[in-house]
Ligand SMILES: Cc1ncc(COP(=O)(O)O)c(C=O)c1O
């Protein structure tokens with residue numbers, strides 16, 4: 051199997067960032083997420099360099115939903131990133147990690163009164179998703195005697211080649227304001243006492259393995275910017291969102307590199323802004339492409355069963371990695387303690403959850419497996435732990451981060467007390 055540079059095999063064992071996965075599993079137990087900090091840093095720099103080679107005023111807003119561990123936020127903060135935050139929790143974590151409010155964009159199609167108040171209080175910019183939200187935000191800002199800087203999220207009605215559940219720019223999705231209504235929205239924003247429209251925002255979906263949809267998206271944004279200038283809007287930023295895919299199938303996926311992405315999108319952006327005579331910041335909101343491949347999920351084989359297929363029953367299920375069950379996603383798997391051994395049997399890797407769909411990987415050729423063997427599920431840094439749950443009353447597992455020679459917990463494993471701690475006993479049961 052093709053492995054990225056930070057995953058290596060030595061002494062028959064898979065290593066991540068030079069750390070023996072078998073030793074990590076023995077020390078910290080399984081299941082266990084392991085993240086390589088240096089990989090995140092390298093991914094970030096590659097993207098930033100690719101974009102700034104074309105234009106200096108680029109701002110990377112990490113899409114915090116992809117991985118909400120504070121240690122990950124801190125890495126991105128240290129690299130100079132801001133964040134696309136989609137909840138009050140993500141906003142607070144980004145601030146706690148040291149990101150400045152001016153580098154945060156509060157996104158979301160359904161913000162509560164409390165969300166809007168927090169946006170006003172913290173001074174972040176807001177991507178507004180409806181006129182109703184605009185009016186509520188203006189009222190919240192007026193009550194606080196402040197002005198909020200906003201963009202509207204435009205729905206560009208663009209088809210994208212990805213799983214339908216993660217295509218966000220289709221005309222039929224819940225996200226954004228239809229292009230036909232967007233100018234009226236900006237007109238109303240200009241008339242609001244405590245709103246300052248300063249940008250445009252769009253995001254067409256996730257795990258997109260072609261550059262062409264991003265080019266069309268940029269064309270929509272430039273056209274919109276042209277109309278907005280005519281309305282008198284000052285455009286300080288154009289935000290193209292995230293969505294760049296990663297090659298989960300390393301052997302066959304042809305994922306655009308950051309350079310491919312920049313080479314496709316930047317000429318449209320540059321020609322557009324030159325034509326308009328403006329020099330706005332270009333914002334991008336990558337999640338997956340920054341962190342998916344930085345992380346593996348280690349899971350131990352509990353038992354092997356010969357049935358209509360051969361199942362390797364492991365200790366991690368869709369409680370910890372829901373992508374295969376939710377989107378039929380593919381994640382490569384490696385027998386971490388037998389990484390040199392020839393693949394000789396086909397296994398389906400099944401989790402411990404009481405659901406038929408709890409399969410992490412189907413029909414994979416692997417070395418002969420037995421109870422106690424260690425499986426590594428690759429490319430689980432994005433939307434892995436972030437989408438975990440305690441379903442079946444399973445405490446969530448630990449997360450370890452490695453950097454150079456160091457390895458440390460970035461989240462301890464939960465235990466049964468973590469299941470019961472928030473629960474309350476109704477008086478009539480006492
Ligand atoms: C508004 C917004 N920005 C950015 C992202 C990040 O997407 P990705 O992880 O595909 O880069 C998402 C998720 O799809 C999103 O909804």
Ligand SMILES: N[C@@H](CCCC[NH3+])C(=O)O
Nearest residue numbers: 115216256257373432433
């Ligand atoms: N959760 C999705 C990505 C959605 C991105 C957020 N809009 C995934 O795991 O692929």
